[in-house]
Amino acid sequence: MVNTGFSIGDLHFRNPVLTASGTFGYGAEFEDFLDISALGGIILKGTTLEPREGNPYPRMAETPSGMLNTVGLQNKGIDYFEQSIYPAVSLYDTNVIVNINGSYVEDYVALAERIDKLDKIAAVELNISCPNVKMGGMAFGTDLSSAREVTRAVRAVCSKKLIVKLSPNVTNIVDFARTAEEEGADAVSLINTLLGMAVDIKNMKPSLSTITGGLSGPAIKPVALRMVWQVARAVKIPVIGIGGIMTSDDAVEFLLAGASAIEVGTASFIDPSASVKIVKGIGDYLAAKGFSDISEIRGYINRNI
Amino acid sequence: MAKRVEDLTVTANRRLNREYFVLELSSAGPLPEMRPGQFAQVRVEGSSTTFLRRPVSIHDFDPVENKIKLLVQIVGKGTEALSGLKSGDLLNMVYPLGNSFSLPGRGEKALLAGGGCGIAPLLFLSRYLAANGFEPDILLGFRNKERILESGEYEKFGRVFLTTEDGSAGEKGFLTEHPVLLSGKYDIVYCCGPEPMMKAVASICKEQDIRCEVSLEQLMGCGIGACLCCVVDTVKGNLCTCTDGPVFNVNDLKW
Structure with missing residues (x-):
């Protein structure tokens, strides 16, 4: 029997496969396609203090081996979350994680305080890397002192496990990971989308309503892997790898590069059951290689460098 | 389902x-x-x-x-x-x-209006209405005779009216000019086609106080309501075409 479980501090995950925020709704959208309890955890669509209508259409452009999006954190706000979403997601037999976003440090703090009171939420993912909002979001995740300030403020009010989701749109992501660790983050997740754009040559205008948007999918996997490898060597807290993971082979690459767990994102749009297939594939890989515990392969490539 | x-x-x-x-x-x-x-x-x-x-x-x-x-x-x-x-x-x-077209009420008269590729969902709808005891009228619009698609299939399930822009088959002109659409004798109109056509049909229906449902097409990511990319701006806020639609009552759209 192969153990694929991992822990962030005393929070245990039955396997290392989580679903990336904004790609898995609130879970219910996927119930026809998979058993949510087969996942290590789910990270819910980004939540803000106030309801947000998000950005205008068009919000999406297909690109080679990937897609650009500019959804802009459309969500119904924390009041609605508490009343209408939390009762449903609290029934899931897996770790449910809330991804929080804000325009100001105070927004993040207020949200973290509210989430902290919800028993069935296992952890908070602090999103300082959304590229599609005018204020906040990535602005926090691309400036070291802002990243430090928001992580410190949220840490002070958050008794749950705190995962800081990092932006790849920086010169040295390791600095941001170290800063998160210094300020008490329990884990870091990376990468959020890369800022990109596409042009509609037929109509001679940008493809997205906001001109630029976040690139995801296999196109960004090599960049994500490189950053995960760099960060995993630099911090002691668990690193959760994200970026273009479509198959269990992709997931294993991240684990071998040093990730303790991974998030499946855009893959769920193409195959809504991709995440559970990846769970199985990781177990099969470990068994075929003769390992009994997933921790044995974490960062394994460093032995061969 | x-x-x-x-x-x-x-x-x-x-x-x-x-x-x-x-x-x-x-x-x-x-x-x-x-x-x-x-x-x-x-x-x-x-x-x-x-x-x-x-x-x-x-x-x-x-x-x-x-x-x-x-x-x-x-x-x-x-x-x-x-x-x-x-x-x-x-x-x-x-x-x-996605959702689906609503059934007409008992005894209500339905018109299906489709243009170009927009006729696609209307064949299944015609079959479904016929199977449920309705006798739909079906108005199909194309650019010319060569572009007529599958009109024979629709004839199995209702009375078909054809229009072509150049008059090479059926009535000459746009679907939106056809007397059957302007007749005002329908309780509900189901429409699918290019957006300008659907908007014109919606406006004719509103004038005649006829219920109108349209099937929208938007760029789509996941199709299951997770990515929130295919939104349409409605009186109820941004809704997903893939899960709240693709069929919308025109009164909910900001047309």
């Missing part, structure tokens, strides 16, 4: 003209229950430039024959690739997705 991911087998690929083809698909087991207006997210294999699935209306569904049909217009690389499918090939689909 549970959604599923499944490989269906292509049983026929019929080219209608340069631009359009009909895929006929079946599966070893029984196909799921489906409603007119619903769609499938179709996977296009083997190309890095067709990364996402393609949303395609269910053109027809015959539960007795256990077959579904997709009417596809070649608009880009994805649909071009699909046009090359042959009998026996597999097509991976996530389906059935």
Whole structure:
């Protein structure tokens, strides 16, 4: 029997496969396609203090081996979350994680305080890397002192496990990971989308309503892997790898590069059951290689460098 | 109606003209229950430039024959690739997705109005209405005679009125000018086609106080309400075309 479980501090995950925020709704959208309890955890669509209508259409452009999006954190706000979403997601037999976003440090703090009171939420993912909002979001995740300030403020009010989701749109992501660790983050997740754009040559205008948007999918996997490898060597807290993971082979690459767990994102749009297939594939890989515990392969490539 | 991911087998690929083809698909087991207006997210294999699935209306569904049909217009690389499918090939689909057209009330008179590729969901709707005891009138508009699609199929389920822009078949002119649409004798109009056409039909219906449902097409990511990319601006805020639609009552749209 192969153990694929991992822990962030005393929070245990039955396997290392989580679903990336904004790609898995609130879970219910996927119930026809998979058993949510087969996942290590789910990270819910980004939540803000106030309801947000998000950005205008068009919000999406297909690109080679990937897609650009500019959804802009459309969500119904924390009041609605508490009343209408939390009762449903609290029934899931897996770790449910809330991804929080804000325009100001105070927004993040207020949200973290509210989430902290919800028993069935296992952890908070602090999103300082959304590229599609005018204020906040990535602005926090691309400036070291802002990243430090928001992580410190949220840490002070958050008794749950705190995962800081990092932006790849920086010169040295390791600095941001170290800063998160210094300020008490329990884990870091990376990468959020890369800022990109596409042009509609037929109509001679940008493809997205906001001109630029976040690139995801296999196109960004090599960049994500490189950053995960760099960060995993630099911090002691668990690193959760994200970026273009479509198959269990992709997931294993991240684990071998040093990730303790991974998030499946855009893959769920193409195959809504991709995440559970990846769970199985990781177990099969470990068994075929003769390992009994997933921790044995974490960062394994460093032995061969 | 549970959604599923499944490989269906292509049983026929019929080219209608340069631009359009009909895929006929079946599966070893029984196909799921489906409603007119619903769609499938179709996977296009083997190309890095067709990364996402393609949303395609269910053109027809015959539960007795256990077959579904997709009417596809070649608009880009994805649909071009699909046009090359042959009998026996597999097509991976996530389906059935989205809401559906509502049934008319008892004794109500329905008109189906479709233009170009927009006629796709209306064949299934015609079949469904006929099976439920309605006698729909069906108004189909095309650019010219060469571009008429499958009008014979619709005749099985209702009275068909044809228009072409150049008058090479049926009435000459736009669908929106056809007397049957302007007659005011219908309780509900179901419409699908290019957006300017749907807007014109919606406005005619509003003037006549006739219920009108339209099927929208938006760029789509996931098709299951997770990515929030295919939103349409409605009186209820941004709604997902894939889950809150694709069928909308025109009164909910900001048209």
